[in-house]
Amino acid sequence: MTASGLFVTFEGGDGSGKTTQLRRLAADLRAAGREVVETREPGGAPGAEDIRRLVLEGAPGRWSPVSELLLFNAARRDHLEHTIRPALDRGAVVLCDRFADSTRVYQSAGRADGTPGADPALVEALHQLVIGLEPDLTLILELDPATGLDRGFARGGAETRFESLGADFHARIRDGFRALAAAHPERCRMIDASGDMDAVAARIRAAAAPLLDAR
Numbered sequence: 001m002t003a004s005g006l007f008v009t010f011e012g013g014d015g016s017g018k019t020t021q022l023r024r025l026a027a028d029l030r031a032a033g034r035e036v037v038e039t040r041e042p043g044g045a046p047g048a049e050d051i052r053r054l055v056l057e058g059a060p061g062r063w064s065p066v067s068e069l070l071l072f073n074a075a076r077r078d079h080l081e082h083t084i085r086p087a088l089d090r091g092a093v094v095l096c097d098r099f100a101d102s103t104r105v106y107q108s109a110g111r112a113d114g115t116p117g118a119d120p121a122l123v124e125a126l127h128q129l130v131i132g133l134e135p136d137l138t139l140i141l142e143l144d145p146a147t148g149l150d151r152g153f154a155r156g157g158a159e160t161r162f163e164s165l166g167a168d169f170h171a172r173i174r175d176g177f178r179a180l181a182a183a184h185p186e187r188c189r190m191i192d193a194s195g196d197m198d199a200v201a202a203r204i205r206a207a208a209a210p211l212l213d214a215r
């Protein structure tokens, strides 16, 4: 639980439509009179955005799983200190595009080339030591990985390092998010991200309503 604001994270595979849906929920909440901070990971603060470029650009094998884990945590700590904590302390709703669950799922998943992922116990221990914050609500958008990847490549740009990791990898990511939702039913909600944007937005509003209406 957060101090006074509300911390909501959007998670899911690449191209699942998180970013669009986050913006829609933000607009709805602002229309209802709430202060909303929209942010994303990796990034969300100037130092963390510098680290984003290091982890998302370049060759798929550029970083080992553990080096990558440390970079994501460095970025997250900076984001927490400069953006998330101050916003929660003044009572805002923070909507964050990816957070620690992405690290739990992506950095523990082995790579397409057979490189094993980081040890899940290390991922968890590091999170508890240097971050120690869990969302009030985590919306996990699930979409068939092939559809999601097509959307990711169609978007283009330099940030294709994770999209290049292969179909098996992305199927493991989907399974990882399902397992995570099962392990944390108190805060995680699976959202069917197929179909048109309005239908997905309605599912999200329904999943978030109990929490948002209560606080």
Ligand code: TYD
Residues within 6 Å of the ligand: 013, 014, 015, 016, 018, 019, 041, 042, 056, 072, 097, 098, 099, 100, 102, 103, 104, 106, 107, 152, 162, 163
């Ligand atoms: P993002 O820019 O949110 O891409 P998308 O819009 O496709 O979700 O995230 C970029 C990539 O970074 C994405 O493939 C997931 C990966 N990632 C991790 O591996 N670990 C993390 O902790 C985070 C935050 C992201």
